Amino acid sequence: MNPLFASHIYQERRNKLGAAFSHGVALFLANGESSMNYPANTYRYRQDSNFLYFFGLSLPNIVGVIDFEKNRSILFGDDFTIDDIIWMGDQPKLLDLATQIAVDEVRPLAELSSFLKGKQVHFTPPYRAENKIELARLLGKNLDELTPSVDLIKGIVALREIKSFEEIAQMVEANEIGVHMHTLVMRYCRPGVTERELYGIAEGIALGMGNGTSFPVILSQNGQTLHNHDHSLTLEDGRLLVMDAGVENVMNYCSDHTRTLPVSGTFSTKQREIYETVYQANMAAIANCKPGIQNIENHKLAVTILTEGLQKIGLMKGNIEESVALGAHALFMPHGLGHQIGLDVHDMEDLGENYVGYDDTMQRSSIFGWRSLRMAKTLRPGHVITIEPGIYFIPHLIDIWKKEKKFEAFINYDKVETYKNFGGIRIEDSVLITEEGGRVLGKHLPKSVEEIEATINS
Amino acid sequence: MNPLFASHIYQERRNKLGAAFSHGVALFLANGESSMNYPANTYRYRQDSNFLYFFGLSLPNIVGVIDFEKNRSILFGDDFTIDDIIWMGDQPKLLDLATQIAVDEVRPLAELSSFLKGKQVHFTPPYRAENKIELARLLGKNLDELTPSVDLIKGIVALREIKSFEEIAQMVEANEIGVHMHTLVMRYCRPGVTERELYGIAEGIALGMGNGTSFPVILSQNGQTLHNHDHSLTLEDGRLLVMDAGVENVMNYCSDHTRTLPVSGTFSTKQREIYETVYQANMAAIANCKPGIQNIENHKLAVTILTEGLQKIGLMKGNIEESVALGAHALFMPHGLGHQIGLDVHDMEDLGENYVGYDDTMQRSSIFGWRSLRMAKTLRPGHVITIEPGIYFIPHLIDIWKKEKKFEAFINYDKVETYKNFGGIRIEDSVLITEEGGRVLGKHLPKSVEEIEATINS
Numbered sequence: 001m002n003p004l005f006a007s008h009i010y011q012e013r014r015n016k017l018g019a020a021f022s023h024g025v026a027l028f029l030a031n032g033e034s035s036m037n038y039p040a041n042t043y044r045y046r047q048d049s050n051f052l053y054f055f056g057l058s059l060p061n062i063v064g065v066i067d068f069e070k071n072r073s074i075l076f077g078d079d080f081t082i083d084d085i086i087w088m089g090d091q092p093k094l095l096d097l098a099t100q101i102a103v104d105e106v107r108p109l110a111e112l113s114s115f116l117k118g119k120q121v122h123f124t125p126p127y128r129a130e131n132k133i134e135l136a137r138l139l140g141k142n143l144d145e146l147t148p149s150v151d152l153i154k155g156i157v158a159l160r161e162i163k164s165f166e167e168i169a170q171m172v173e174a175n176e177i178g179v180h181m182h183t184l185v186m187r188y189c190r191p192g193v194t195e196r197e198l199y200g201i202a203e204g205i206a207l208g209m210g211n212g213t214s215f216p217v218i219l220s221q222n223g224q225t226l227h228n229h230d231h232s233l234t235l236e237d238g239r240l241l242v243m244d245a246g247v248e249n250v251m252n253y254c255s256d257h258t259r260t261l262p263v264s265g266t267f268s269t270k271q272r273e274i275y276e277t278v279y280q281a282n283m284a285a286i287a288n289c290k291p292g293i294q295n296i297e298n299h300k301l302a303v304t305i306l307t308e309g310l311q312k313i314g315l316m317k318g319n320i321e322e323s324v325a326l327g328a329h330a331l332f333m334p335h336g337l338g339h340q341i342g343l344d345v346h347d348m349e350d351l352g353e354n355y356v357g358y359d360d361t362m363q364r365s366s367i368f369g370w371r372s373l374r375m376a377k378t379l380r381p382g383h384v385i386t387i388e389p390g391i392y393f394i395p396h397l398i399d400i401w402k403k404e405k406k407f408e409a410f411i412n413y414d415k416v417e418t419y420k421n422f423g424g425i426r427i428e429d430s431v432l433i434t435e436e437g438g439r440v441l442g443k444h445l446p447k448s449v450e451e452i453e454a455t456i457n458s
Numbered sequence: 459m460n461p462l463f464a465s466h467i468y469q470e471r472r473n474k475l476g477a478a479f480s481h482g483v484a485l486f487l488a489n490g491e492s493s494m495n496y497p498a499n500t501y502r503y504r505q506d507s508n509f510l511y512f513f514g515l516s517l518p519n520i521v522g523v524i525d526f527e528k529n530r531s532i533l534f535g536d537d538f539t540i541d542d543i544i545w546m547g548d549q550p551k552l553l554d555l556a557t558q559i560a561v562d563e564v565r566p567l568a569e570l571s572s573f574l575k576g577k578q579v580h581f582t583p584p585y586r587a588e589n590k591i592e593l594a595r596l597l598g599k600n601l602d603e604l605t606p607s608v609d610l611i612k613g614i615v616a617l618r619e620i621k622s623f624e625e626i627a628q629m630v631e632a633n634e635i636g637v638h639m640h641t642l643v644m645r646y647c648r649p650g651v652t653e654r655e656l657y658g659i660a661e662g663i664a665l666g667m668g669n670g671t672s673f674p675v676i677l678s679q680n681g682q683t684l685h686n687h688d689h690s691l692t693l694e695d696g697r698l699l700v701m702d703a704g705v706e707n708v709m710n711y712c713s714d715h716t717r718t719l720p721v722s723g724t725f726s727t728k729q730r731e732i733y734e735t736v737y738q739a740n741m742a743a744i745a746n747c748k749p750g751i752q753n754i755e756n757h758k759l760a761v762t763i764l765t766e767g768l769q770k771i772g773l774m775k776g777n778i779e780e781s782v783a784l785g786a787h788a789l790f791m792p793h794g795l796g797h798q799i800g801l802d803v804h805d806m807e808d809l810g811e812n813y814v815g816y817d818d819t820m821q822r823s824s825i826f827g828w829r830s831l832r833m834a835k836t837l838r839p840g841h842v843i844t845i846e847p848g849i850y851f852i853p854h855l856i857d858i859w860k861k862e863k864k865f866e867a868f869i870n871y872d873k874v875e876t877y878k879n880f881g882g883i884r885i886e887d888s889v890l891i892t893e894e895g896g897r898v899l900g901k902h903l904p905k906s907v908e909e910i911e912a913t914i915n916s
Contacts, residue, residue: 034492036504037801038808039585041673043501046494086792086855089683127497129587133601143591200666208658215499225547334544343495350496397544 002058003251004100005166010056011102014066014073020155021068024120028064029131044212049343050124052252053160056101063112072104076112113138122149127350153351160348162382170253175442177247178255181205182445185243186455189261195219195231206247214254214345218244223424224392235263240423246345254345256386257445258428265456267449274391274425277309281389282427289431289438296376299337302389303329318410328410330369331401338386339374341430383433390426393419460516461709462558463624468514469560472524472531478613479526482578486522487589502670507801508582510710511618514559521570530562534570571596580607585808611809618806620840628711633900635705636713639663640903643701644913647719653677653689664705672712672803676702681882682850693721698881704803712803714844715903716886723914725907732849732883733907735767739847740885747889747896754834757795760847761787776868786868788827789859796844797832799888841891848884851877
């Protein structure tokens with residue numbers, strides 16, 4: 001079992017959620033075990049984050065219900081049998097667990113289906129097929145008839161996106177583990193080591209100090225490939241290594257850091273120029289964080305700084321404001337500046353990106369680059385967001401745009417051609433929004449050119 | 459992408475499977491990505507082992523079909539789009555991949571459903587809910603109407619259970635990594651270290667040198683709890699640490715070793731007595747491995763030696779043959795001697811344990827202890843099995859049996875009571891059956907009392 005917050009915290013969260021509903025029930029299915037290659041051989045268990053938020057318990061085969069009409073919560077589940085206990089050891093009773101999360105009542109799972117009959121049932125979008133099947137069964141519907149509750153989604157986002165002091169302490173812990181993990185990889189980074197070895201070190205630290213990595217580790221010399229989970233190369237002198245990796249602590253709060261390392265221990269002049277540009281964008285966007293500003297402004301600030309830097313290097317040209325508005329920079333940074341982070345590394349992404357990162361007054365852009373921004377809305381104290389600008393030279397994308405003569409007024413394709421084997425650079429931290437501004441979570445992780453070089457060579 | 463065997467190997471496997479079928483098709487769905495806490499956040503990818511065996515490719519979103527009537531194989535799938543390639547980098551074409559596994563034809567996934575119409579479709583038992591839903595959709599059936607093909611199951615077991623030279627080389631590699639992993643944990647084993655730290659080291663090695671651990675690691679001072687995946691304790695002087703852990707190499711072949719370590723670095727007299735008994739059972743069962751004998755005889759040999767040892771210590775008594783036949787020893791070893799191992803750590807368990815470990819002439823026992831034996835049938839050259847006897851003192855089980863006065867003629871409950879805090883001991887290796895006998899796979903992993911103590915203290 002995972003550690004839990006004090007029981008009243010779960011009670012208060014459920015009460016706050018219930019305040020917006022006058023009838024019906026909210027249904028939270030725990031995640032089950034997930035099979036790898038045969039039924040009994042399962043992946044590391046990961047509870048659903050909404051379940052964790054309202055019901056805390058990191059266990060499969062239970063269902064949490066908030067009855068909005070009666071203002072009560074019920075845990076549906078069955079105690080372990082004596083046979084289970086022989087193989088699994090002493091197990092806590094559901095009634096004791098229910099007390100720890102201030103749930104009013106425990107009932108057998110078999111009663112859930114009839115309990116729900118005739119009630120308005122709010123549920124979040126299921127993302128595991130087992131839970132889709134179970135939801136359909138419980139509600140007597142077909143798989144394609146499951147309609148998640150937008151009211152519930154909005155109610156959950158309003159709560160989960162503002163992190164409490166207890167949660168921030170957990171996130172700091174996750175970030176401390178993440179800093180340790182990244183620092184250790186920096187120390188082992190040198191020509192001849194394999195990506196897979198470094199990846200193993202990272203995973204080992206994440207599992208040895210917390211609940212493992214918070215998402216599939218990106219650790220590659222092909223940093224220009226944004227979704228790169230290959231670790232098959234050997235580190236080579238002169239190349240850059242991008243490591244984008246986070247951990248979950250034992251309460252499933254997440255960290256997410258990216259650092260880019262020169263394999264040789266020293267950035268080349270060309271690498272350093274790009275690195276400094278990304279670094280400035282990262283630092284400026286963090287410094288700009290404060291309550292009341294829209295995060296899309298941070299994105300704009302960051303890509304403006306990147307554009308200025310790329311112009312100085314001679315890779316871009318033309319009117320900067322226009323270039324940014326049209327998305328010419330997206331050749332170099334096709335992704336957004338960041339996302340919310342909490343119990344999920346992309347926090348609440350199961351509920352739908354736009355419910356989390358946009359509000360009713362905003363329309364998500366359809367422009368390449370801009371459209372990939374996950375978190376655009378107004379920052380508020382208690383938000384935790386990532387700031388992760390980057391510059392990449394993606395040969396396929398360069399070829400397509402060049403052929404289409406896209407943004408020729410803003411991009412010096414001849415010069416860009418000479419960077420096709422450069423790779424990519426990204427720098428990422430997690431920032432808590434406070435009343436005063438933004439605070440990077442966790443101990444400082446080497447970030448400037450000098451700090452990175454010193455750590456690799458230490 | 460994973461490495462592959464030579465293309466003709468896959469061709470030959472499909473041909474051999476087809477030899478037993480005159481009509482219909484065999485349908486192999488690749489495993490998909492498996493979501494953790496939101497759709498895009500997925501677990502480490504694990505291909506289905508039957509798919510790996512016949513179609514080799516470790517990729518989601520493809521389907522392999524063997525058309526028995528036309529004696530052809532087809533890969534259904536779609537190439538990556540240019541958008542995918544921008545985010546994921548260069549991707550091999552399906553047609554090129556099909557060539558590498560000697561598949562005759564590639565067709566779009568959208569054509570699969572109509573291709574199957576009217577055909578007799580053989581498939582294996584689906585164990586992932588996504589594939590259940592997809593199978594039901596493809597075959598126009600309800601989820602509860604999916605009937606796996608017993609002929610296909612038997613045909614696959616007949617092939618996969620006899621490991622080829624290429625496969626044995628892969629399994630040796632997996633075992634080498636496993637030996638390295640266990641040895642490293644032995645070296646870090648000492649009072650004050652946490653189970654979680656050692657677990658992290660093990661996982662780090664498995665992911666850094668292969669495709670990760672082959673099943674959820676058991677690493678616990680509560681070794682008497684057989685399915686114990688808790689790692690929350692700190693190592694204490696005087697206790698035993700059971701580590702049951704294996705790895706997959708990059709071609710997904712598995713290892714599985716168990717060692718039991720004295721945290722202090724030296725077994726106490728009491729621990730050594732039990733350890734030597736388990737060690738003798740392990741060694742004798744391995745020495746007894748040869749083609750032609752039923753593995754249930756190895757199980758019997760091992761539990762007989764355990765019973766003799768437990769009698770010498772004063773924990774058991776009475777007629778040994780009778781005691782073994784009735785299952786009195788199962789108080790101390792409720793599980794079976796072992797299982798087949800290959801592309802799955804419990805090889806082919808998705809196909810059904812009895813199809814893998816029993817033949818048509820055998821009936822699985824219903825006696826507690828005996829009924830848990832997974833691999834009972836006659837050993838043949840090319841089988842790889844685990845040999846994993848153990849002795850455990852499971853307080854719950856002791857209490858139940860004692861209260862029921864179960865096997866009082868064979869068990870000295872008063873003495874057993876004094877072992878209630880002992881924990882458990884298991885010793886496990888993987889054995890290849892050759893024409894001559896049995897060969898433990900991989901380098902020797904310290905196993906005797908002297909070897910274990912020397913390694914911990916080195």
